[in-house]
Amino acid sequence: MQLDFIHKPSGHCENGVVSNLLRYYGVEMSEAMVFGLGSGLFFAHMPFIRLHGMAVTSFRPLPGDIFSRVLSLLNIKIKRYKFRDRERAMRTLDSLLERGIPVGMLVGVYHLPYFPKEYRFHFNAHNICVTGKEGDVYTVSDPVVVDKCTLTYDELKLVRFASGTYPPKGRMYHIADVRSKCDVTAETVRRAIVKNCNRMLKIPVPMFGVKGIRFLAWRMRKWEGRMGAKRAALNLAQIVRMNEEIGTGGAGFRFIYAAFLQEASVIMNEPRLRELSAEMTIAGDMWRDFSYNAARLIKKRDAEPITYDQLADKLVAISQKEEAIFRDLAKGFGPCKQM
Amino acid sequence: MKVNEVPQDGKILESSGVRDVCYATDENGDYKQIISVGWDAKNVALDFTWESIYEECEEIKKEVLSGEKSPLAYHLHRLIMTPEILSDYSGFSKRDIRRWCKAKHFVKLQKEQLEQLACALRISVEQLTSLD
Numbered sequence: 001m002q003l004d005f006i007h008k009p010s011g012h013c014e015n016g017v018v019s020n021l022l023r024y025y026g027v028e029m030s031e032a033m034v035f036g037l038g039s040g041l042f043f044a045h046m047p048f049i050r051l052h053g054m055a056v057t058s059f060r061p062l063p064g065d066i067f068s069r070v071l072s073l074l075n076i077k078i079k080r081y082k083f084r085d086r087e088r089a090m091r092t093l094d095s096l097l098e099r100g101i102p103v104g105m106l107v108g109v110y111h112l113p114y115f116p117k118e119y120r121f122h123f124n125a126h127n128i129c130v131t132g133k134e135g136d137v138y139t140v141s142d143p144v145v146v147d148k149c150t151l152t153y154d155e156l157k158l159v160r161f162a163s164g165t166y167p168p169k170g171r172m173y174h175i176a177d178v179r180s181k182c183d184v185t186a187e188t189v190r191r192a193i194v195k196n197c198n199r200m201l202k203i204p205v206p207m208f209g210v211k212g213i214r215f216l217a218w219r220m221r222k223w224e225g226r227m228g229a230k231r232a233a234l235n236l237a238q239i240v241r242m243n244e245e246i247g248t249g250g251a252g253f254r255f256i257y258a259a260f261l262q263e264a265s266v267i268m269n270e271p272r273l274r275e276l277s278a279e280m281t282i283a284g285d286m287w288r289d290f291s292y293n294a295a296r297l298i299k300k301r302d303a304e305p306i307t308y309d310q311l312a313d314k315l316v317a318i319s320q321k322e323e324a325i326f327r328d329l330a331k332g333f334g335p336c337k338q339m
Numbered sequence: 340m341k342v343n344e345v346p347q348d349g350k351i352l353e354s355s356g357v358r359d360v361c362y363a364t365d366e367n368g369d370y371k372q373i374i375s376v377g378w379d380a381k382n383v384a385l386d387f388t389w390e391s392i393y394e395e396c397e398e399i400k401k402e403v404l405s406g407e408k409s410p411l412a413y414h415l416h417r418l419i420m421t422p423e424i425l426s427d428y429s430g431f432s433k434r435d436i437r438r439w440c441k442a443k444h445f446v447k448l449q450k451e452q453l454e455q456l457a458c459a460l461r462i463s464v465e466q467l468t469s470l471d
Contacts, residue, residue: 011360116355118385145356163427234391240384255362259370295380298387
């Protein structure tokens with residue numbers, strides 16, 4: 001059985017799944033809009049969570065957050081699951097598919113067969129959407145793949161219960177009821193923007209938001225002395241990968257958010273947002289410049305190599321830039337309520 | 340990023356169906372979606388990570404040949420597994436897996452245990468007991 005599901009690739013996996021799911025229920029919304037309404041722009045550098053033995057740097061909120069936020073703003077009812085029993089997780093999925101409901105879910109990429117081998121790390125925050133089942137084979141709409149792909153029962157079970165940092169534990173979600181849906185208005189967009197400002201500016205812990213970028217810069221200056229050239233370069237490579245990798249891209253997210261601000265400026269009839277979108281594009285370009293220079297440091301092919309201090313300076317500049325943008329947004333669009 | 344600046348440095352993604360969707364501005368400053376096949380900076384970071392994993396593997400290989408560590412230790416590292424993760428997939432305890440990374444404990448493993456480990460690592464028993 002196959003659902004009549006239109007698959008469109010996207011820049012970030014969760015946006016893609018949410019926007020494809022919404023389209024199935026007749027709500028046409030661009031990826032950028034989903035990302036913006038979900039307040040998806042974020043930064044976190046968390047030394048207490050390790051991935052491959054190194055601190056986790058994330059450019060996104062927890063998986064599932066974008067989905068919940070967008071749909072609560074649209075007043076659409078959703079259902080989220082988490083399982084302990086693997087067979088039950090698959091049975092529930094099957095029964096939902098039989099009722100004609102496409103199901104988004106969280107998977108680990110380590111065992112995903114259609115991913116290139118080089119990308120298969122123990123990264124457990126990838127989103128896919130299951131849209132049909134023929135016998136033992138599931139049809140999967142993965143937003144980072146151009147076409148729909150397939151996974152067997154055993155493969156899907158394995159990736160849904162991947163192990164490692166932040167195990168997905170069979171997490172899945174679907175849209176339950178769209179009858180009470182409301183349209184995207186200027187007020188919805190404003191609330192989403194304010195929420196994103198709060199997330200970037202007001203979390204009172206130095207590891208998150210614009211403070212988090214400075215925190216990473218501060219730690220980066222000490223890497224080489226603390227753990228030697230090799231380990232420092234590995235840490236840097238991990239950050240570049242997190243920054244640029246498909247589905248998690250940090251720089252890419254800045255561009256998606258800039259695209260959202262453009263759309264928002266039309267909805268809210270607010271030309272100022274378009275200017276801020278251009279500013280955000282500059283922030284994204286600064287992130288790309290950071291990645292480019294980090295790659296040069298990793299390769300060590302230059303006569304006059306860039307140092308970790310210089311890279312950290314770049315990060316500080318980025319944090320100042322983003323802080324200015326979000327302070328502007330917060331000032332222009334309502335009182336910054338404490339979260 | 341401008342539309343014409345979107346990198347197309349295919350190296351890793353080309354052979355698969357996976358693509359990068361990038362957002363870039365056109366001449367009017369409007370955002371457009373462009374599909375990219377990768378970027379050198381990212382490829383460098385990925386290559387470096389894998390190279391260093393393989394380098395460490397070669398060192399472990401030497402220790403295996405000198406009879407100190409077991410092939411399990413080599414395969415764990417090659418497949419970027421850790422005792423914690425393998426313990427989840429195989430059902431053995433972390434302590435047991437760490438013990439079996441030493442050659443003197445590895446040789447005592449039963450056939451069924453080897454099969455279970457190989458299955459969790461998705462390799463064959465012959466591979467698990469050798470350095471392939």
